[in-house]
Amino acid sequence: MHLGSPNSRSEQPMELDSEVLRSTMEEDPYLTIDQLGYYQSTIAHGMEKFGKLESLDTLLNAIDQEFTKRNIHVPSDLSDATSLDDYGNDSTPARRAAIHHEHQPPLLHQPTATHLSPDFSLLNFVDASILTKMELPTFDGNLLEYPEFSARFATLVGNKPQLDNTTKFCLLKSCLRGRALQSIQGLSMTAENYNIAMDILRTHFDDKVTMRHILYTKLSQLPPCDPEGHHLPVLYNRMFSLVRQFCNGGDDSKETALGALLLNKLPLRVRSQIYDKTGNSHNVTPSELLQLLTDIVRKDSTLFEIEYHSKQSPQLSNLHQSFLAKEGRQSNKPRLPPRPSTAKGKMKRCQFCNSLFHTSTNCNINIFQTPKQRSEQAKIRRLCYNCLSNRHSTKECTSRFLCTFCSKKHHSSLCFQMTSKKLGGIPPTAKQKTPSSVTRHPSRLQSHTVQMTAPPLDVPVVSENRCQISIQPDNNQDSTDSSEHPLSPGECNISQLQTVSTHHSTQHSLQATLMCATVRLFNPSDPSKEVTATAFLDSGSIKSYITAELATLLELPTLTAGNITISTFGSTNSLELPSKDRNIGVYTEEGAKYLDVKSVPTLTGSIQHIYISSDPNRRFIHSSCTPSILIGNDYFWDFVLSDNFYCHKMPSGYRLLHTTIGDIIVNKKLDIKNSEIISLFASEKELSHPSNHDELSELVSNFWKFETIGILDDPMQSDDEECLKFFNNTIYYDEKERRYVVKLPFKVDPKLLPNNFTLAFSRLCSQSKVVQQNESHMKRYHAVIMDQLQRRIIEEVPADETYKPSHYLSHHGVIKKNGNDIKIRCVYDGSAKGHLSLNDCLYRGPVLLPNLTGILLRCRFHKILISSDIEKAFLMVGLNSASRDFTRFLWLINPKGPVTHDNLITYRFTRVPFGLVSSPFLLAGTIHFHLTATATPISQQVLRNTYVDNVFHGVRCTREGKSFYKESKELFQSAGMNLRAFMSNSAELNKFFEEKEQVTSTEHQNLLGLQWDTSADTITVQLPEHPPTHIVWTKRKVLKHVASIYDPLGLISPITLRGKLFLQSLWRIELSWDDPLPDEHNEQWCHLISSWTTTSFTLPRLLTDVNDNSDSSYDLHIFTDASSTAYCATAYLVHRGKNAPPTALFPMSKSRLAPLNKAITIPRLELAALMIGAKLTTYLVEQLDITISRKFVRTDSNVTLR
Incomplete structure (x- = not known):
């Protein structure tokens, strides 16, 4: 081992052997002891270096393996290589020196051409x-x-x-x-x-043009600051970011309108300061406004810091000093002011498991107990490593707090120096039993409630009755060993459970509103495919889900497929069904977000939610909806919490949450009504039970319920009264335009409407691509809009009004071919949604139309019948200037050019557009208002026989017909409407109409759905065409065949009744929609339709002329009957003339089927037949313009008469 001297460890290597030690100890034993201590420290240092060399050797080996895989040649002077293992094991100095030489980079010091360029x-x-x-x-x-x-x-x-x-x-x-x-x-x-x-x-x-427009839209949709300016820094930060992106070094001197729009979002005191700075000498641009606002916000922030620190005591309390001494974290750095709490005493949520019962540092969930596990979870959830916030990254964090364990800059829960004692949270207290000591009794689940002072390892279930935490037991004796005891389907582990919806039902309950919002969803692969749906936000659900119907509608591609399992509340059985992973996009205030979801057949049934009305007398609107998307805990807080989030408590007890997908009403309000919503739990395999019937099945099932007689109160009556009152107070006659002007009847504040510019622009892009494929279609489409512009039905939006609150409508063309004649009609979509659609914000209005069947009845009692219609009726009603900006739409300056912002022009309607939910009411209300206010001999008769834009009138002779033509034309012209398309069963009148209108009429006319032959004066009820013999009949095809028969007067009830009875029989065998009919039923059906030997039934239009003889009298006879399958009532009029025998007339009949799922006795069905007979009598007396002398209701049931 190489050891260095104290002064030069690397330059003077020396070897430690027994001879040196012996000689040294003989000279000075104390010096030897000191040298041995130094040698030991040097050896330890060398071993550390050697460990690093081993790590480097591992990396070099990995590089060699990669070179081998890629067949890369590395030039070297070495004939072979020796690993560090050989180096450590070889003890000869010569060998070590050789190995040391071999591991030097070969020839890198020589400036040869081979090694000048790197590999x-x-x-x-x-x-x-x-x-x-x-x-x-x-x-x-x-x-x-x-x-x-x-x-x-x-x-x-x-x-x-x-x-x-x-x-x-x-x-x-x-x-x-x-x-x-x-x-x-x-x-x-x-x-x-x-x-x-x-x-x-x-x-x-x-796409810089589109980006600039998106930024403009985001800036215009920024929420205004509160009057006191508490949220000014939040608004400033958001505005600063968007304005910088919008300008991006460019010139914004022409964007004064945007500057004015942003200025109006500031509090009054801030606007006053800006006014003082500019002297109101010019309109500020966005960048200039941002510069002025920066100075104001910086000044406010500085004053707040000074005021905050000036209030702090110069002497720290003994408790505070002892705490700092204990933690070893005394610092002279000033602390940031504490953030305001949204709720007093509210515990922070754990960022790892989202529990409210412990902090992130004390998280005791098994999978989040170690710092490594927590760090991985923080990385997955993109949490800041300093404060665990998901609103910013670690680099952007401004928190000055340090770790309590190592005093370094990271969150304490992620510290690797935490000991095992510090992990797992608070130890059990006297009132809390440890998990192993808790005895579980599944049979006592309802009554087992324990008061807790620290979070248990079991998941708590909050009881609404006692406001305590109850432990949900299972069959395991030890919760820490749950893996060895798998739960039964009825005893799901809480880590696997996810709540879809919960509710509590009592006689006098506090009804909690569910978190629902209207969202705009789109296909990430094709953003042109989008739909508006109701989203249900549920933080108790681990995953997010959508319905399979929504996935099909948006054509979402399937990423992966698998099975999910579900267990419902109160059931011990679990189900396993297939599910598919998909990706879906959601539009929010902050832009588009993409969610990873699972599609399931159904989420939940119809649920109640609340949205806000602008009417102070009816502040909250209760609505029923069926969610198509469930936003679970994986995305819940991303939608709820944002930079613009705020919570406002209302006097009613509700709380208004402002989220990225709109305002949501939550919390509870006292209500004495009962309620019932099922609570659903799904396991980690995530499943949802498929619906037994799709929407079509449910719709047609109600068909049989509607066959019964019943009277229901209209739930919209109060809304209709308010809408009618608003209409009467706002309608007026414009003398200059010579037409009536109305306002759109908003039921909520129209300022809540999103701008929808982006949606309208994308729809225009997709629509133009379709229409431009056919040059003639584009010419017709453009001609329709130019015609409306020329006739002042629409107008261009002035440049100085673009900043006003507005809503853009999407539109598309509907092509109608009639032989060689092709017509294109522009249809405007009032239901295209971001958060709220225009139709969502409008009252539908009461139905002011007369009864359609009543008009058909009266048309059969006049010798000469005249029909006409109002030209473009909806576009003949003026729209108040206050409502016009909510009907804007986009079009192209050059229809042949591309869809760019330079080629865009914005129009808005000056008349009521067709396609709004309130348009039929506004038209009918205007006609009703005009005809009621105009005192003419024919106004009341015209009002009684006008259905939408179709006008019918009966006369005795051609002279009266010509007089009616003149009077009716003048009557509607005074309201700015043109009555046209006059037609009658009189050849003389038809010739007169053609001369006046300069058009050629046809013999076959549409009489409110029935075919009217004006030459023969007959009406025809059509039956379906004979189907091909090879057709495979299913329940869907049978329904389509039966429902295609239009017979409002019941003239062919014996024929249609047999088809209804057969269709009802298919419901008894529970046949799927597209399954072939069983042989027996298929034979019955083929025999039934073969008995329809004709495809139409033609009858004379005229029953009798009520103006023929004033001495005539009429008797009404109603015959009723019933069987085990159906019951009916048929009306006959007996006409008695002065010098003519009595004549029986057949005006109409009604038939009903017996209930499908309930056995009713024949006497009760006879009684039901008498009931519809009495109703039919009253109806005919009200609708017919004749005097009925006597009325009879007849039955052959003695039991009923008794």
Whole structure:
């Protein structure tokens, strides 16, 4: 062993042997003792160095193996190599010297041509090995993150000439996630494809125009600061980041509108200071506003620090000093002011297992008990190593706290110097039994409640009745040895359980609202595929889930497939079903987020949640919804907690949480009504029981329930009254435009509406690609919009009004072909959602339309019937200027050009657009308001016989018909509407209409769904066409065949009833939708449809002319009957003229099927038939414009009459 002298250890090597020791001890024994101590320390130091050499030898061996795999030749003067093991075992000085010479780098000191250039193969391997251990940047497709990713990747990898392109491509692929990774998914890992991959990424994500627009949208959607300015630093930090990205060294002198928009988000005192600084001499730009705001925020922060430290006592208390002395951490550095707590006395959540019952340092979960396990969990969850926050990285952490165990800069829970005694949390107290001493009694689960002062190792279940922590027992006697005693399906280990939803039901209960929000979801592979759905946030669920229906709708690709297992509450049986791993995107206030989820057949049933109304009298709106996505604990806090998060307690007891996906109402409110929601637990294999029936099955099952008679109160009555009151108070007549103007009936504050510009822009991109494939279609589409602009149905949004609160509508074209004639209609989507859609915020309004069946009945009692319709009825109602900005939409300046921001133009509606949920009400309300306010001889008759935009009127002669044409045209023209398409069963009137309207009419017209032949004056009820003989009948096809028959008057009830009865029989055998019918049922069905020898039934339109003879009288006879399968009522009118025999007329009938799942006796069904007979009598008396002298309801059931 080589040992150095005290002064020169490496230059004067010497050997320690027995002769030297003996001679030295004889001369001076004390000196020998000192030298021996030095020799021992030197030997220890040498052994440490030798250990490092062994580590280096291991690395060199790994490099040699890599060279061997890659067939790389390394030039060397060595004929053979000797390992460090041989070096350590050889004791001869000559051999050690030779080995020492062999391990020197060969010929590196000679400036020969061979060794001037390094071996890139060696450098590639070493650099790649180092890079894989570094924290390379990741990129998931977020456009705003691409510039930073591109710059960092170029610095670390791209600009290194020592790395070959294959290695660069491998590192690039390891950095990509989600949408970015899928964009280069098809490229193989070759050197040639590296540059191609970089070009693809630049093409897809280096879009400065779109990034600038996204930043503009984010800035405009920043929430305003509170009036007191408590959240000003949070708003400033967010605004600072976005403005810097928006400007990016460019000129923003033209962005004064954005500057004004951001200025309005600041508190009044801050705006006043900015006003003093600028003197209101000009409009500030975003960068100028940021500079002024920086000075104000810095001043406030400085004053706050001074005030805080001035209040601190100059002398530390004895307790504080003793604590610092004990910990050895006294420091002169000032501490940061304590962060305000959101709840007094609230314990911080453990960042490793999310428990509220212990801190992160005291985490006692088995898999998080060692610092190594905790460090791995912190890395997985991307936690800051200093404070365990998930809101920033370790480099960005401003925390000044040090570890309590080693006084270094990291969190105490991650310290490797923690002893085993410090791990595992607080020891049991007197009131707490150790886990091994807890006796478990599964049969006493309901009553076993233990008061706890420290967190137990078992998972606590909070009892709502006693507000204590109860231990959930299992069959194991020792909780620490649970692995040897597997749990039964009914006794799931709590580490495997995840709560989907829970609720408690009592007679007078505190009803807790569930955390639901409306979110906009999209396919990361194809962002044009998106849908709006209800999200259920559940922190008790370990994983996040979506329904299989949602995955199919978005066409999400399957990543992996496996099985998941579920155990429901109150059941001992578990089920195992297949599930698929998928990736889905969610739009939030902070941009798009990508989630790894599992798709299951169903999540839960319909649940109740609450959203806010702008009406102070009805602050909360209760809504029922079925969630399509469950956001579990893996993403729960990412959505709930954000830089803009705040919680506000309302007087009603609810709490409003502002999250990245919108405002959520939570907490409890006293309610005396009962409620019931099932609590569901799923195991770690994650399963969900498939629904027994899909949505179509449930819908058609209700078909049989609707066959029964019942009267239900309208739950929307109060909303309808408020909507009608608002309409009457806001409608007015514009003398200049000569039309009525209305406001959109918002039920919530319209300022809560998202801008939706990004969605409208992406929809326009996808729509233009489709339409531009056919040049004629694009011309027609553009012509429709230009026609609306010319007719002032739409208008361009002025540049100085772009900053106003607004909402952009998406639109698409619907192509309708009629022979060679092709028409394109623009359809505007009021249900496209970010958080709230426009339709979500609008009242639907009451139904003001007259009964359709009643209009059909009255049309059969006039000798001459005239039909007409209102041209573009919805676009004839003016829209108030206060509502117009919520109907904006985007279009192209040049329809042949690309969809870029330079080629965009923004329009907004000046009339009520078709496609909004309140549009039918606004049209019907305007017509009703106009006809009621206009006193003309025909106004009330027109109002009674107008269905949406179709107007019907009966006259006795052609002279009255011509008079009606003139009066009705003037009546609707005064409301700014054009009545057109006049048609009648009189040839003379039709010729008159053609001359006036300059159009040619056709004989066949649509009479509210029935075919009307004006020449023969007949109406026709259509039956389905005869199907091909080779068709394979299923329940779905039978339903489609039966439901295609439209017979509102019941004119062919005997035919349709047989089809309904057969369809009902299919429900009794529980046949799937697409399973072939059994032979017996298939034969019955084929025999049934073969009995329909015709495809239509034609009847005379005219029953009798009510104006023919004033001396006529009418008797009404209703006949009722019932069987074991159905019951019905048929109406007959007996017309008695002065000099004519009585005539029986058949106006209509009604039939019903007996309930499917309940056996009802014949007498009860006869009674039900009498009931619909009485209802039919009342209905005909109200709807017919004739005087009925006598009314009879007849039955052949003596039991019913008694």
